[in-house]
Amino acid sequence: MSQPEHDSARSGRDAADSVETLFRKTARRFRAAGITTAELDARVLTCAASGFSLETLIGAPERRVGARQVARLEDFAARRLRGEPVSRILGVREFHGLAFSLNAATLDPRPDTETLVEAALEVAAERGSADAPLRILDLGTGSGCIIVSLLHALPHARGVACDLDPRAVAAARQNALTHGVAGRLQVYCGNWADALDTRFDLVVSNPPYVARNDLAALAPEVALFDPRLALDGAEDGLACYREIAPQLPGLLRPGAWALFEA
Structure with missing residues (x-):
C-alpha cells in the first residue's frame, strides 16, 4: 500500500x-x-x-x-x-533580428530604432564594395545595436562607433564580437566625434533627446532602468543635436548622409 x-x-x-x-x-x-x-x-x-x-x-x-x-x-x-523590463532581467534584447547584450550603461534598444537602421540600409544599398568599403560612423553607440546591425547586413562596410561611457563601449565591443563584425568595427570612448579626423559615407546616431522636464513623466520601465545619460537631452531635448551638428561638415564625405533618431 x-x-x-x-x-x-x-x-x-x-x-x-x-x-x-x-x-x-x-x-x-x-x-x-x-x-x-x-x-x-x-x-x-x-x-x-x-x-x-x-x-x-x-x-x-x-x-x-x-x-x-x-x-x-x-x-x-x-x-x-x-517593473524591471524582461530585457533588463535577462540582460539581452533582440534588435533587427540579432540578440544584443545590455548592461547598466546601455539604452534598451527600441523597435522604433530599427526604422533608423532600415533607412540607413536604403542609403547604403548602392554604395560600397570590397574595393571601396562603405565607412559608417555611429555617434553614441550604447549597446552597438545600430552599427552592429548595419555591419552585419553590409559585409563590405566598415565602422567606427563612440560612446561617453566605457561600460557601453565594452558592451558594443562584445556585441560586435558576438555577431562577427568586430574585425570591421572600431569602438572608442569619447565625446561624439571630438577625437576623429576621418570622413564617412554615412553617420548615424540615436542621441539623448528627452527634454529634462519630461524625464519624470517617462514610463517607470524607462525612467528607472535606462541610463539617464542616454535619455537626458537637456532643457529642450536638443542639446546633443546642437553639439553634433557643427561637427558634421568635417565628418561627411561628398554625397554622404547623416541620419538621426529624433
Whole structure:
C-alpha cells in the first residue's frame, strides 16, 4: 500500500513543479499586477529560468523543473513585478533580428530604432564594395545595436562607433564580437566625434533627446532602468543635436548622409 502513496506524492510534486504549471502561475501573477504582456513575459522568463526551450514548454509541458530553476524564476518574477523590463532581467534584447547584450550603461534598444537602421540600409544599398568599403560612423553607440546591425547586413562596410561611457563601449565591443563584425568595427570612448579626423559615407546616431522636464513623466520601465545619460537631452531635448551638428561638415564625405533618431 505504501508504494501507491509514494507515487501519488511524487505525481503531486511533478504537477507542482512542471514547467507548464510554473508558467501558468507566473502569468497569473503578472496579469493580477496589470502587466499587459503577462503571458509573453511569463513564457520568456519561465524558459530562461528553467533552461527549457519554448518548444519544450509547448510540446512537453509536464517536464519537471529543479529547485534552483524554480528559485531563479521566482527572482525573475519578483523583479518583473517591481517593473524591471524582461530585457533588463535577462540582460539581452533582440534588435533587427540579432540578440544584443545590455548592461547598466546601455539604452534598451527600441523597435522604433530599427526604422533608423532600415533607412540607413536604403542609403547604403548602392554604395560600397570590397574595393571601396562603405565607412559608417555611429555617434553614441550604447549597446552597438545600430552599427552592429548595419555591419552585419553590409559585409563590405566598415565602422567606427563612440560612446561617453566605457561600460557601453565594452558592451558594443562584445556585441560586435558576438555577431562577427568586430574585425570591421572600431569602438572608442569619447565625446561624439571630438577625437576623429576621418570622413564617412554615412553617420548615424540615436542621441539623448528627452527634454529634462519630461524625464519624470517617462514610463517607470524607462525612467528607472535606462541610463539617464542616454535619455537626458537637456532643457529642450536638443542639446546633443546642437553639439553634433557643427561637427558634421568635417565628418561627411561628398554625397554622404547623416541620419538621426529624433
